[in-house]
Amino acid sequence: MTTGTKQNSGSFFENVFAVVRLIPYGRVTSYGAIAGYIATRGSARMVGWAMNAAHMQVTDIPAHRVVNRNGLLTGKHHFGNPAIMQQLLENEGIEIKNDQITRFAEVFWDPNKELKIENYQEL
DNA sequence: GGTGTGACCAGCT
DNA sequence: AAGCTGGCCACAC
Numbered sequence: 337m338t339t340g341t342k343q344n345s346g347s348f349f350e351n352v353f354a355v356v357r358l359i360p361y362g363r364v365t366s367y368g369a370i371a372g373y374i375a376t377r378g379s380a381r382m383v384g385w386a387m388n389a390a391h392m393q394v395t396d397i398p399a400h401r402v403v404n405r406n407g408l409l410t411g412k413h414h415f416g417n418p419a420i421m422q423q424l425l426e427n428e429g430i431e432i433k434n435d436q437i438t439r440f441a442e443v444f445w446d447p448n449k450e451l452k453i454e455n456y457q458e459l
Numbered sequence: 460g461g462t463g464t465g466a467c468c469a470g471c472t
Numbered sequence: 473a474a475g476c477t478g479g480c481c482a483c484a485c
Contacts (some may be wrong), residue, residue, distance in 0.1 A: 349485060367467055371480090376466065378480035384466035385482075404467065411466030 338429060348374070352386035353393060354449050359401045361447035362428040366405045373447040387411060400424040407440030 351374045360366055360382040383402070390397035391414075404410045412421035412435065422432045431438040432449040 368469095371467080378478075380467040380480080380483080381465055382467090382481055384481090385464085385467060389483085399466085402466080404471095409466090414466055 337402050347382075348379075348382060349386040349389050352383050353390060353397055354395055354453075356387075356390070356399065356402055357374045357395065358447070358451065359398055359445055362443060364401045364403055364407070364430065364432060364443050365426070365445045365447060366403060366407075368405050369448060371403070375449065384411065388414065401428075401445075403437060403440075407437040407444075407457065409437075415428070 342358045352370055355370050355373060367383040368377050368380040370385045371377055377378050377448065387402060398417065399411065409421050409432065412418040415421045422435065425432055425437065430443055
């Protein structure tokens with residue numbers, strides 16, 4: 337396949353989706369954290385773009401658990417309704433004030449840290 | 460095959 | 473202090 341339906345096969349997006357899918361319930365992460373876990377911090381934009389493709393994905397991508405480094409719901413407008421993202425987060429016990437996650441540090445789930453620890457234990 | 464863009468991040472002015 | 477610009481990298485036209 338030169339182009340066309342890239343969907344998911346060795347794509348950067350697949351990695352992003354995988355990490356996002358691994359986000360535990362009631363936890364959130366940032367684009368840069370995912371980007372840093374997959375490749376480099378500079379790819380943070382790609383992560384956001386991958387989320388855009390997440391809507392195409394048949395699987396459930398908890399994109400609402402992915403926010404920017406400030407804990408701000410930057411991509412809320414991409415959920416069709418800007419209230420959906422906050423609604424989903426609040427449903428998981430995450431309080432949001434002014435589109436910003438309160439206690440962001442507490443609910444922050446860093447794949448670089450969490451995933452690597454689990455991976456280390458397995459080894 | 461080049462250009463533009465995109466839900467970011469961090470550094471510079 | 474706050475705003476802006478650059479960087480980064482992959483996808484779409």
